Amino acid sequence: MQLQHLYRWQNLAEALIEDLTREPCRYLSGVQALGKKYQVSRITVERALDHLEQLQILLPAQRGMRREINQKALRDQAKSRGLGVGRILYICDRSLPDTNYLNRERFKAFSKLCSRENLQAEYLVLPRRLQDLKIILRDIRPKGVITVSLEAKVSEAIQKMGIRTIGLGCSSPNIKRYNVSYFHLISSGFRQAWEAGHMRVSNPLWNKSASVIERMTAELIPFFESQRMHFSPTYHLPSIHGNGPEDYHAGLAKLFSHTPPSCIIVGNFFQYLMASSFLLNAGIKVPDEVSLISISEDPHFNHLCPSIARIKNNSLAHMPAVLDYLLNRGEHPDKIDETIIESTWIPGNSLKNLS
Structure with missing residues (x-):
């Protein structure tokens, strides 16, 4: 969707x-009432009405008389604009081709x-200025975002x-949100490795910010203590930064040069490929x-x-609930809270049982 600048x-x-189109009526309100409703000047209203008359939506009338609406012309203009079909915006900071695979699949499912539901989902790249986003939203008037x-x-x-909004990966307590807990994913990975008998487990973090690493460390320390395990940030949660596989x-x-781990926890598919290529080049066999x-x-x-053992979060399964909230449906349509998306353990041949 391209940003449009209109007068x-x-x-x-x-x-x-x-x-x-949404609320049909026979006559249009007066200039003063329209100006007050839409918070615009009298001149702006008059120019807009002149334009609607040129489109034959408004029938000609003497000054001061009520303006009758030509319903057929209105329907034709609404149809050409794709109106009558509610729209829901899916806003991301990257274009659809540039975003990750999961996000593309999530938008496709949504x-x-x-x-x-006879609705149209539209993908919108977040404009640089918040004011530009507000202009787009005023023009589109989506049912939800x-x-x-x-x-x-x-x-x-x-x-x-006044637009119903739901956040995926949102931290605001004022917004209804569905989040994946990175801590739950990582801690589940460590737990599955320990249950399989692996005591030397490492989860390399790839290009994570200092604040994320600090938060993860703070959350994992008590988790390790509850399992009677000693936590070492540089070993269990090493930070790797760079631009690609070489880094x-x-x-x-x-x-691996110090105390080689017997199990590695990796993130997305790209990180799996990088880890696999390193192990292959180093002659280290998986899972032996x-x-x-x-x-x-x-x-x-x-x-x-062979299959990969993994922790899978089920974010796609929550999309129907997301739509219900945006359409003001469900048991608690106005409840603003956070739903942590649950994860599922999927066994695989990449995890060797040492116990």
Whole structure:
């Protein structure tokens, strides 16, 4: 969707067409009433009405007389604009081709749900300025908005416009949100490795910020203590930064040069490929010499042979509940809370049982 810059009277004309389509009536309100309703000047209203008359939506009338609406012309104009079909925006900070595979699959699944409800799901790349986003939202007037891993202030600004908003990967307590707990994924990975008899387990973090690493460390320390295990940040949660496989390989080489782990927990499919290529080049066999566990819901893992043991979060399964909330349906349609998306353990041949 491209950002469109319209004059104020053009925005008003489009808003009137959409409102009249949603709530049909025979006569249009007066200039003063319209100005007060849409918070615009008298001149802006008059220019918008002149434009609607040119489109034959308004029938000619003497000054001061009520303006009658040409319903057939209104329907034709609404149809050409795709009105009459409610729209829900899916806002992300990256374009659809550039975002990760999971996000593309999630939008695809959500689009199918919307089409069954005679709704249209539209993907929107977050504009650089918040004001530009507000202009787009005023023009489109969506029934609801999904924000994906955006700053809390963005989701809160949308909700303040009176638009039902739900955040995926959102930290704001003022927004209904569905989140994947990275701590639950990682701790589940460690637990599964321990149950299989692995005591030397490492979860390399790839290009994570200092704040994320600090938070994960703070959450994992009491978890390790509850399992009567000693936590070492540099071993159990080593941080690797870089631009590609060479940097990732260098980080793993450093990890293996001291006390080689018997099990590695990796993140997404790309990290799995980088870890696998390092192990292959180093002559380290999976799972005989080192086991692998992934924490990802990427469906690419379904087609690997031998199979990969992994922790899968079920975010796609929650999309119907997301749509219900945006359409103000369900048992508690106005309840604002956080739902932690549960994960599922999927056994695989990449995890060797040492116990």
